[in-house]
Amino acid sequence: MTTKRVYNFSAGPSTLPVSVLESIASKMLNYNDSGMSVMEMSHRSSSYLEIFNETKTMLKKVMNIPDNYQILFIQGGATQQFSTIPLNLMKNGKADYIVTGAFSKKSAQEAKKFGDVHIVYDGSERNFKHIPTQDELDLREDTSYVHLCSNNTIYGTEWKYVPDTHGVPIVADMSSNILSKPIQVSDYGMIYAGAQKNMGIAGLGVVIVREDLIQDHQDKIPVLMEYDTIAKNDSMYNTPPTFSIYVLGEVLKWIDDLGGLEVMQKINEEKAKLLYDYLDQSDFYQTHSNPDNRSIMNVTFTCPNKDLDALFVKESVKAGMTNLKGHRSVGGIRASIYNAMEKEGVEALVAFMKKFEEENG
Ligand SMILES: *Cc1c(COP(=O)(O)O)cnc(C)c1O
Secondary structure, X not given: OXXXXXXXXXXXXXXXXXXXXXXXXXXXXXXXXXXXXXXXXXXXXXXXXXXXXXXXXXXXXXHOOOOOEEEEEEOXXXXXXXXXXXXXXXXXXXXXXEEXXXXXXXXXXXXXXXXXXXXXXXXXXXXXXXXXXXXXXXXXXXXXXXXXXXXXXXXXXXXXXXXOOOOOOEEEEOOXXXXXXXOOHHHOOEEEEEXXXXXXXXXXXXXXXXXXXXOOOOOOOOHHHOHHHHHHOOOOOOOOOHHXXXXXXXXXXXXXXXXOHHHHHHHHHHHHHHHHHHHHHOOOOEEOOOHHHEOOOEEEEEOOOHHHHHHHHHHHHHOOEEOOEOOOOOOOEEEEOOOOOOHHHHHHHHHHHHHHHHHHO
């Protein structure tokens, strides 16, 4: 079989580790002597329950999740949580939202349907180049939770600290940087992510939530949006996204085999440094985000003009790289260098950038 692969810099769904793909492929027709693929298994079968429980155990191990947190596997991705969070966690009808990009803006807009939403900080005037410092946060004390997005996938900015919210639980959308570095789960009331960036494939949303926060919620909400019901049924109130959960388990084993999140962070920082170091010494390319809050997952930059941006994208395809076009709201180039992007891919990109600059600078 010829396996000609490209370096895929997609923001999501995104590249997966080759060893994970190979392992899945090798078991596609007959998973561990079950005589069937994981896709064909009953979610209640012993073969599948083994996969399910192992995935949960691995997530708990890799992220060092304390016992008083529930791990929920939910269909509907991160966006569904934008609605589910206020329905479950807005206990007193109030919530605070920190708007640092497109997804946090969407989540705040959705929450406004359900209660009194206070925007703690709005980065839109600075075109989301900046993450607020503690001093810039206008937090309320009598609010149910503070929502933030830990990594802004479109703009390429990332929180480098956990804000002090005076004991109010923080709810964090970590879709694009979960599993990229160690975090202290107990700093958060809830963490959630769509799986298709660093965790695996689309179809799965992962919620890690402190038990005491989900014990009550508004009376009449759709049953599949009740965190307590999902928790009581161990994510099997209905059929969970079985294959996506299996892929997550394989990705977690790959991270664990590499040495866990500390090693993952070191590799990610090395990869990001290759790009940012090159960008910083170049007069040709401009980075979008401010240097102190640059994302190590999504690197955003522009060429001197839009025609060159377009040419860059076109030529990069010929050089074996795809999905480098920036999001339409930022323009330019975006290289998403999630966990599974090999260092060789980033080196190839830097070499291409250098050549492109020489030819067009
Ligand atoms: C991709 C992304 C989302 C949207 O995720 P879906 O699974 O498509 O709903 C939300 N937030 C962030 C930070 C993202 O990167």
